[in-house]
Amino acid sequence: MIPEDSRFENDPEELVAEAPELPSGWAVGSPDPADRFDVARLTHLLRAHERHGRGWAGAGVDDVLVEVSEHGLRTRQNVVVRDADGEIRAWGSAHDRAAGRMLFVHVVERDLPERVAKACSDVLFEWAVGQAKVLGAARGLESQQIDTGAFADDERQHKWLADAGFERVRTWWQMSRPVVSDEADLVPEPARWEDRGVVFRRVRRAPEGGMPDAEDLRKVHEVLEGAFVDHFNHHEETFEEFVHRLREDPGHRWDHWWLAELVEDGGRTPVGTLVGAVSESSGGGPDGSYVEYLGVLEAARGRGVAKGLLRTIIADAAARGRDRVGLEVDADSSTGADGLYTSMGWVTKYVTESWHRDVPVG
Known part of the structure; x- marks a missing residue:
């Protein structure tokens, strides 16, 4: 059942016209999150996509369920292409991330003949453009951005994206x-x-590991919105959207959220925050920690806040027996943040790209 507040079209046939380029018997439909074979097949496709793009696979069943489970359908919708035997060969997922921004996952089986793979890809793009128009209309926009990603070495994906x-x-x-x-x-x-007039602390929570303090969560959200307002492709996200989205993350843990507060005039002002997560190991080794967000308000930059927050998650990871901390850096940014990370021991493991298309809602 699709939640009433979903802005997406849940029937793929409403968005995808006949697909004559698909082989006979192939069909466009929706995945069934209750069907273990569907979930297993989507996991296989996603892992193969990652393995081809960066040399190794990290996704698991939980990552797929974030996209397709009924709980996620408040802000997400999916489409699949099935062969004549009903096996999923391609998968698209749209995420209503924030006003004006729709994330799009595009995965096509690697072993398909080129013509068939391209036909599957075209179906996914047609569906995504249709969802962008529906989503943009529901939000009252004139144009809706589709934001999708690709591994830097995935030439097949690059060509399809450019052609679309x-x-x-x-x-x-x-x-x-x-x-x-x-x-x-x-x-x-x-x-x-x-340290030096800045307090670094975890967000407050109810006793015995309960829900975090709502005021602290709002402080985190406000700091991030203020810190990223001028950053690339920032779209304002409501507090409710922000919390709902991060709680969907399989690696989400409330005890991986920190605030940095400046002590002055007898009070404390939030000036920085780090939202972390667990990066589970798929090979039986130790888990890692991951920096989902690191934000510092402009007025507090240069006071060691970012470095202090990074030292905090490193120390926390070490205390938990983790073997790594990961993060993502905007390679095209002029802020120089990469210099801080490299000075503290971070190295680039692989490279990804953002690809955008703006769809007139009409």
């Missing part, structure tokens, strides 16, 4: 830093410590 009217707009370095047990002492205590 997408433009490569940004490059991202996916960085990682090793963590050793001794680094648990990088800060006095990851839960709370102070």
